[in-house]
Amino acid sequence: DSGVTQTPKHLITATGQRVTLRCSPRSGDLSVYWYQQSLDQGLQFLIQYYNGEERAKGNILERFSAQQFPDLHSELNLSSLELGDSALYFCASSPGGSQFQPQHFGDGTRLSIL
């Protein structure tokens, strides 16, 4: 158990809909990262937050947004969903912005678009 909690574990919805994925980092971790993993793309970095502020951005679509709240949990919002958005979405956390700290991953949310 990494200590990173993601909900829900599974989500099934239709094209055009909007969903929110939630992540609680390990106790004491200030940084939260979101990744997308699909069969043909591997693990792709989306966005990082550190203590409530956006720190780094990857290839995140404009239809996707995220935020980190004062209690440090984070939410990833996906809107106008398309079939290609079906993937595993992982959240990871680390203590801070330091380069020498590994990221610990949650169990992921499996999103299926029908």
Place this chain on the structure above:
Amino acid sequence: GQNIDQPTEMTATEGAIVQINCTYQTSGFNGLFWYQQHAGEAPTFLSYNVLDGLEEKGRFSSFLSRSKGYSYLLLKELQMKDSASYLCAVRDLGNAGNMLTFGGGTRLMVKP
């Protein structure tokens, strides 16, 4: 940008040793991580290299050569439970945060 290459699949025998290679190209290298991921599960951290040389952790070791843009993960005394994907990830000096760029992963199958 970054380019990370790993073999797609490897097969090895229980009890043997296997070496999984990773080559990378980056504008500003700042550390290389190895993760293990069982199918449908979360990646779990295995090792971290930022300086050249070998880091040993039990049955797993990781090696880095920054001048060659090359790393490998060495797994000794293979067990059936080691069947998983192994992900190489690089951190680049160029980004302000701690984002990692992952390779496509190497799927290792351990046979009896």
